[in-house]
Amino acid sequence: METNMKRRDFLKTAIASGAVLMAGGALAGCAPTGGGNASKGASDGDSVVGTSPVSFSEETDVLILGTGIAGMSAAMDPVEAGHKVMLVDKLDRIGGESFIACGVMNVSGSVMHQEAGIPGTAEEKWAKYAPVLEKAGETDDLEYKKNVYLCQTEWADRVYQDYGAKFQPLAEYKDTGAPTSMLLPEHGIGDMTTVLTPLQKGLEEKGATYKLNLRATNFIVNKDGNPIGVRFNDEKNSKTVDIKAQKIIVATGGFSCNQEMMSSFLPTQAKLGPLTVHSMGEGHQMCKALGGVYNRMDMEANRMSDLAQVTVWGYFGPNVQITPQGRRFIKEDQSHDTPDKAAELELGFWWTIFDNQLTSGSQKWNVEQNMKSNAERLVGPCNTLDELATAMDVPADNLKATFEAYDAAVAAGEDKEFGKKLFLKSLAAPYYAMKHFPYRYKTHGGMKITTDSQLVDKDGNPIANVYCCGSTVADSGSDLSPNAGSALVTGKAVTAALKA
Ligand SMILES: Cc1cc2nc3c(=O)[nH]c(=O)nc-3n(C[C@H](O)[C@H](O)[C@H](O)COP(=O)(O)OP(=O)(O)OC[C@H]3O[C@@H](n4cnc5c(N)ncnc54)[C@H](O)[C@@H]3O)c2cc1C
Structure with a gap:
C-alpha cells in the first residue's frame, strides 16, 4: 500500500489521532475515535495484539534516543539555548559504545x-x-x-x-x-570517561534529564502523520511508556550486533562475531517504518580486535604483528588494517609483540591496564626471541627470520614489504606479546538525511520533527569525533527549528 501512495497520504488515511507506527509502516493502538474505520472492515476498538492506545506520560521539547557520544553531543545546543531536553537509553547505563571506545579522536x-x-x-x-x-x-x-x-x-x-x-x-x-x-x-x-562523564554531568547541570531502561520501539504520529512522540518499553517493568516531543533525535548507534541486518547488508562481515552486543539497528528500523530510507548500508567498515585498545597502540609506539606461524603480515601503524587482514587471510588469531618502548611510552597507562586485565592473553617478559617463540608456541626459526627482516627494514629506514611509516623501530628484550582475534564492531550505513540532518523519505522530502546523527547516519563517519560533529550539526538544526 505504502509503495503506491505518498507516505503522508497513506498515514492521513489511516490515522485520526495519535497512533503508534509499527515496523513496516503499519499503524497500531489508535485512540477509540481513531481512523480504523477508514480501512476496510475494521471497527472501533479493533487493535493490534500487543499494543495499547497512546497515552503520553511526559512531554519535552527535544527527545533524544540514545546516550552515546552522538546523543549527548546533540543535546548541547538545545540545552544551552534553554530548551527542555530528555535523553533516553534502553540500557541501565549512559554512554553506549562511546564510553568503551579506545578514545582515538581525529x-x-x-x-x-x-x-x-x-x-x-x-x-x-x-x-x-x-x-x-x-x-x-x-x-x-x-x-x-x-x-x-x-x-x-x-x-x-x-x-x-x-x-x-x-x-x-x-x-x-x-x-x-x-x-x-x-x-x-x-x-x-581507553579513558573515554574523562571526556564523556564531564559532558554528561554538564548537560545535567544545564537542565537535561536522562531516563534509562527505556527502549524506543515506535514513533507516535498525529492525524497528519507527523511524528509527535515515541513509544518505549520500560525494560525493568515491562510496560509501555509514551513520551511526547516537539523534536526527536535518533542517536541509537549502528547495527553491527544485528545478525539479520549484517547478513543482509554486510555479508562480508556476517561470519565474524560482534565485539559488542547492543548496536542492534533499532533506530534504523524505527526510521524506516516511518518512511525513512536506508543509505549505503553495504559500505564496508573496518574490523577490530577483541583487544580493541591493543589494536591502536601502533599509532603511539613500536610493535610487530605476526601470524600464528610467526610471520609478519601487515604494517603495524594503521590499527584497523591488522584485523581486516587477519580476517581476510583467515589467520584465526594474531599476535602483537612489544617491548618497554610501549610499556613506558605515552600510552603506558593503557598498556599496563591491558597487560593486567588480559593476563591470560599475555606472554612475557621474555629475554630472547627463542624464549618468546616457545611461550607463544610459534616456530622459533620463523620468528627470528621475521625479526631479522624487520630490523633490516628499520636499518634501511624503509619498510618495503609492508609500508610501515610510524614507529619503524627495532624492539629489544624483554619482549611481550598479546594474542588477538578479529571481530566486527561498527557499521557505516544509516538513514538518508538532509544537510541539516533531518530524516527524509524516498522522495527526498524531510519527515517532520525527526533528526538523525552518529552511527545512525550513513554520512556521519561512524567514529567518535565525526559522530560528535554530526550531533552538533543536528543539535544546531533542532535549536534553529524550535526558534522558528
Ligand atoms: C571497542 C570499541 C572501540 C572503539 N574505538 C574507537 C576509537 O578509538 N575511535 C573512534 O573514533 N571510534 C571508536 N569506536 C567506534 C565508536 O565507539 C562509535 O562509532 C561511536 O561510539 C558510536 O557513537 P553513537 O553515539 O552513534 O552510538 P553509541 O555510543 O553506541 O550510542 C547509542 C546508544 O543508543 C542506545 N540505544 C540503541 N537502541 C536504542 C533504543 N531502541 N532505545 C533507546 N536507546 C537505544 C544504546 O544503548 C546506546 O547507549 C570504537 C567502538 C568500539 C566498540
Whole structure:
C-alpha cells in the first residue's frame, strides 16, 4: 500500500489521532475515535495484539534516543539555548559504545592543538581532505561532511572549555612520532570517561534529564502523520511508556550486533562475531517504518580486535604483528588494517609483540591496564626471541627470520614489504606479546538525511520533527569525533527549528 501512495497520504488515511507506527509502516493502538474505520472492515476498538492506545506520560521539547557520544553531543545546543531536553537509553547505563571506545579522536586545529603549538586550522585541513573524500566517492553530501568536519573541532573545544572534558596533553606524544591529528582522553587510550562523564554531568547541570531502561520501539504520529512522540518499553517493568516531543533525535548507534541486518547488508562481515552486543539497528528500523530510507548500508567498515585498545597502540609506539606461524603480515601503524587482514587471510588469531618502548611510552597507562586485565592473553617478559617463540608456541626459526627482516627494514629506514611509516623501530628484550582475534564492531550505513540532518523519505522530502546523527547516519563517519560533529550539526538544526 505504502509503495503506491505518498507516505503522508497513506498515514492521513489511516490515522485520526495519535497512533503508534509499527515496523513496516503499519499503524497500531489508535485512540477509540481513531481512523480504523477508514480501512476496510475494521471497527472501533479493533487493535493490534500487543499494543495499547497512546497515552503520553511526559512531554519535552527535544527527545533524544540514545546516550552515546552522538546523543549527548546533540543535546548541547538545545540545552544551552534553554530548551527542555530528555535523553533516553534502553540500557541501565549512559554512554553506549562511546564510553568503551579506545578514545582515538581525529580532530584538527583545536584549542588543545594551539596550546601544544601545533599549527593549522580545521578549515585548512578540510581543504586538503575534501578532494580525497570526493574522489573516494564516500559521501552524497559534501556540504554535510564539511559541517561535520568543522563541528568536530568545535565539539572538542566546547567539551574541553565549557564542560571540563579532559584530554591527554598533546605535548606528551607530539614529538614521539605519533600523529598529532589524534586527540586522546586524559590518561590516553581507553579513558573515554574523562571526556564523556564531564559532558554528561554538564548537560545535567544545564537542565537535561536522562531516563534509562527505556527502549524506543515506535514513533507516535498525529492525524497528519507527523511524528509527535515515541513509544518505549520500560525494560525493568515491562510496560509501555509514551513520551511526547516537539523534536526527536535518533542517536541509537549502528547495527553491527544485528545478525539479520549484517547478513543482509554486510555479508562480508556476517561470519565474524560482534565485539559488542547492543548496536542492534533499532533506530534504523524505527526510521524506516516511518518512511525513512536506508543509505549505503553495504559500505564496508573496518574490523577490530577483541583487544580493541591493543589494536591502536601502533599509532603511539613500536610493535610487530605476526601470524600464528610467526610471520609478519601487515604494517603495524594503521590499527584497523591488522584485523581486516587477519580476517581476510583467515589467520584465526594474531599476535602483537612489544617491548618497554610501549610499556613506558605515552600510552603506558593503557598498556599496563591491558597487560593486567588480559593476563591470560599475555606472554612475557621474555629475554630472547627463542624464549618468546616457545611461550607463544610459534616456530622459533620463523620468528627470528621475521625479526631479522624487520630490523633490516628499520636499518634501511624503509619498510618495503609492508609500508610501515610510524614507529619503524627495532624492539629489544624483554619482549611481550598479546594474542588477538578479529571481530566486527561498527557499521557505516544509516538513514538518508538532509544537510541539516533531518530524516527524509524516498522522495527526498524531510519527515517532520525527526533528526538523525552518529552511527545512525550513513554520512556521519561512524567514529567518535565525526559522530560528535554530526550531533552538533543536528543539535544546531533542532535549536534553529524550535526558534522558528
Ligand atoms: C571497542 C570499541 C572501540 C572503539 N574505538 C574507537 C576509537 O578509538 N575511535 C573512534 O573514533 N571510534 C571508536 N569506536 C567506534 C565508536 O565507539 C562509535 O562509532 C561511536 O561510539 C558510536 O557513537 P553513537 O553515539 O552513534 O552510538 P553509541 O555510543 O553506541 O550510542 C547509542 C546508544 O543508543 C542506545 N540505544 C540503541 N537502541 C536504542 C533504543 N531502541 N532505545 C533507546 N536507546 C537505544 C544504546 O544503548 C546506546 O547507549 C570504537 C567502538 C568500539 C566498540
